[in-house]
Amino acid sequence: MAVDRTLPTQEAEDLIDLTRELAEKELGKRVNEHEVDERYPDGLFALLGRAGLLGLPYPEEHGGGGQPYEVYLQVLEELAIQWAAVAVATSVHTLACYPLHAFGTSAQRERWLPRMLAGEFLGGYSLSEPQAGSDAAALTCKAERVEDGYRISGTKAWITHGGKADFYALFARTAPGTRGISCFLAPGATEGLAFGRPERKMGLNAIPTTSAMWDGAVIDSDRLIGDEGQGLEIAFSALDGGRLGIAACATGLAQAALDTAVAYANERTTFGRKIVDHQGLGFLLADMAAAVDSARATYLDAAHRRDLGRPFSRQASVAKLVATDAAMKVTTDAVQVLGGYGYTRDFPVERYMREAKIMQIFEGTNQIQRLVISRHLVR
The missing domain is CATH 1.20.140.10 (Butyryl-CoA Dehydrogenase, subunit A, domain 3)
Structure with missing residues (x-):
């Protein structure tokens, strides 16, 4: 049943209609088999990106949709009506783009953000750790300054799209204390980064959730988002x-x-x-x-x-x-x-x-x- 919505503009109404049609056609017909088989929907997020659904609340100048958050959320709801796992992964991608948009430099945004918002780069959010879920200040994954950038060592947990994403909003410790946590835009393909097998979950089985093991992997210094210690x-x-x-x-x-x-x-x-x-x-x-x-x-x-x-x-x-x-x-x-x-x-x-x-x-x-x-x- 189509939800009766009150939307601010005709453009927003058209966007919701597009989303509903795409979700019914592309998500609704695939969800059951992929969830039962725990099979990843290859190509689906690229399709959502081409439809303009992976960067909706971000500015048009960087390739986003320039939509109000209340419109973006109703798009998510339409996706979730057909396939909750895909909607959650879309939300996580949007979340992973936020640190660069809000705290990155102009040069960083120009370099990476357009391809992220277009869905060419799919994102994951890497904050939690095995012993630091709700208590984010207790994380222990370390980012040590070295000549070529930062050496990352430690284990992260509960990463939606783990092993599939092209980049991760990674939070790691650069100094002791709550002001010692920093944020990085970490590439998914990095030597010294490995992922655990997907968690065996009750639901949302078509999209993997994994741990990540950083074994001294080095990322460039320009991957730091914001200042050191600004991570929390x-x-x-x-x-x-x-x-x-x-x-x-x-x-x-x-x-x-x-x-x-x-x-x-x-x-x-x-x-x-x-x-x-x-x-x-x-x-x-x-x-x-x-x-x-x-x-x-x-x-x-x-x-x-x-x-x-x-x-x-x-x-x-x-x-x-x-x-x-x-x-x-x-x-x-x-x-x-x-x-x-x-x-x-x-x-x-x-x-x-x-x-x-x-x-x-x-x-x-x-x-x-x-x-x-x-x-x-x-x-």
Whole structure:
């Protein structure tokens, strides 16, 4: 079911229509086989890049789409309605471009950003480590100054598109303490960089998530983004936008689950009438719809604040919390609506439920979001 959207311009409406058509044609027809087979969708991100969907919130002068964040997020939602893993990977790519856009020099942006925003270079975000997930300040991967640049040593974890990306927004320690973390635009093909086998996940299986082992790999000094010691500022600034991306993906996933449940309830009959006409089930579907609409309104409010240049960090955490909790509830309820069929792989709702769980965890667990929100409230 097409989502009824209120968009700021005719250009934005056309963009959403294009995205919906492309997603239904290119993502919808491939998602089931690729997720079941855990097979990477070769060529798909190049196609999204050619369609202009991999650089939407960035300036046109660097090859971006020049779109407001609230439009970009609705594009993500449309992608997620068809294929959550692809939408999440698109969000991560956008996140990985942010440090260069916001903190890079003019020369760095001119050199790399156009090809990144065009999708010629696909990006990954490399912040987490095996013992430093929510606590980013505890990371231990080191970047040591050497004559030719920086020597990177250590292990990173939970990298979406690990081993597939052309570049990584890499965060590594250049000095002790919280002010000793720096950000690098690290090339994916680097001698001394190796990736672990893809994690065996509950969902989002078509896109690999891996660890990365940096064994004394040397990257050029001009790969430093911002100043030494500015890494945590860059990381946390980027994550506000990344959390909105996940909120939009979660909303799209919940919408897909709702659509499937409504369609099934309109076809399945018990006791001589459609099951949607039974009040108990009708009320359940109504609650699901209310959760989806609330999630969408929440992420759009935060995005609107961002577009106006107003503080939006608390609202980003609220959106991530509300939308991902809603996705978990709505997908679980969709399984319930379908009954025994919902527990089988003949219908996609069991996959939706598995995919929803991780959205409560990555880009900051929902417990971390509650911590962020509460700290804003007492300031």
